[in-house]
Amino acid sequence: MKSKILVTLAATLALTACTTTNPYTGQSQLSNTAGGGLLGAGGGAVAGALVGAAVGGDPRVGALIGAGVGGLTGAAIGNYMDQQEAELRAQLQGTGVSVTRVGQNIVLNMPSNITFATDQSTVQPAFNSTLVSVALVLKKFDKSIVDVYGHTDSEGDDTYNLSLSQRRAVSVATILANQGIDQRRFYIEGKGETSPIASNATEAGRAQNRRVEIQIAPING
Numbered sequence: 759m760k761s762k763i764l765v766t767l768a769a770t771l772a773l774t775a776c777t778t779t780n781p782y783t784g785q786s787q788l789s790n791t792a793g794g795g796l797l798g799a800g801g802g803a804v805a806g807a808l809v810g811a812a813v814g815g816d817p818r819v820g821a822l823i824g825a826g827v828g829g830l831t832g833a834a835i836g837n838y839m840d841q842q843e844a845e846l847r848a849q850l851q852g853t854g855v856s857v858t859r860v861g862q863n864i865v866l867n868m869p870s871n872i873t874f875a876t877d878q879s880t881v882q883p884a885f886n887s888t889l890v891s892v893a894l895v896l897k898k899f900d901k902s903i904v905d906v907y908g909h910t911d912s913e914g915d916d917t918y919n920l921s922l923s924q925r926r927a928v929s930v931a932t933i934l935a936n937q938g939i940d941q942r943r944f945y946i947e948g949k950g951e952t953s954p955i956a957s958n959a960t961e962a963g964r965a966q967n968r969r970v971e972i973q974i975a976p977i978n979g
Contacts, residue, residue, distance in 0.1 A: 818903050819977055821942050829979020830901050835862055839976055842899040849891040863975045866892065868930070870968035879925035881933060889930065892972070893937035900940065905973040906931040908948040911964035916950060924948025930970050 823829055830838055843864050847857050856867040873885050881889065896904060908923030908930075927946050935941050956963035 816903065816945075818942060818945065819979060822903070822940070822977060823979050825942070827940075827977065828901060829977045831979070835976045835978065838899065838901060839864060839974075842895060842902065842974065845895045845898070846892065849895055850888065853888045853891075855888060855892075863973055866972040866974070868970045868972070869965065870926070870970070871965060873930070873970060874926060877922070879922060879929050881929050886933060889933045890937060893934045893939060896934065896943075896974070897937060897939050900943075901977045902974050903943050903945070903977060904931075904934070904939075905945045905947070905971075905975070906934075907946075907953075907971045907973070908950075909953055909967060909969050909971065910951050911967040912951040912954070912958040913964065920948055920950035922948070923950045926970055930972070 819829070839859075839862050843857065843859055846864065846866065850857055850866070854869060854872045858865045858867065868885075872888075873881055875882060896902070906927045908925070908927035910919040910923050912919075924946075925948070927948050931944050931946050935944065951958070951967070954963075954967045955969075956966035958964050958967060
């Protein structure tokens with residue numbers, strides 16, 4: 759759990775302009791401004807994060823609840839996620855992004871052919887409006903946490919693929935967060951070629967594996 763807390767905080771800070779976090783190594787070099795901003799986030803959020811870690815839950819949940827964001831319980835969870843799913847499907851119809859419900863979670867699959875140019879980690883301008891549409895829904899349904907995962911195919915160097923997937927995940931999360939979404943909701947990770955959803959033996963399969971996934975889960979509290 760300690761490692762997840764560190765990755766979550768590093769990824770969150772990577773979305774600010776006051777850090778020199780290295781997306782390849784996960785190491786952060788904070789400026790005084792960034793460090794002060796983190797400490798000034800509020801005692802409730804910090805205490806909540808510690809509670810979340812102590813009970814073995816996601817530290818973001820404790821931090822957000824500690825900061826005054828209410829959680830969901832019982833039947834309200836399913837209804838809340840149903841509404842969020844419906845709005846995401848409406849916003850993303852015809853964009854090439856798939857919306858899949860997995861239990862109470864929602865998974866958005868963004869193929870790299872519509873998000874990034876080959877071997878690049880800057881989101882293509884034409885896809886920005888799609889991410890803004892996603893952000894509008896995430897901002898409205900703020901009782902959820904957001905995992906952003908970057909994936910590649912198995913072609914090329916493993917280490918390079920891992921760094922590319924991390925940079926792509928950060929690029930997507932940055933655009934979302936810049937629409938006014940609480941950065942504490944995010945967990946960002948590059949998985950490189952380790953989580954394929956199709957065979958890497960064919961170009962069609964490799965194209966499916968090159969993607970960014972956004973996984974949305976309710977704040978259960």
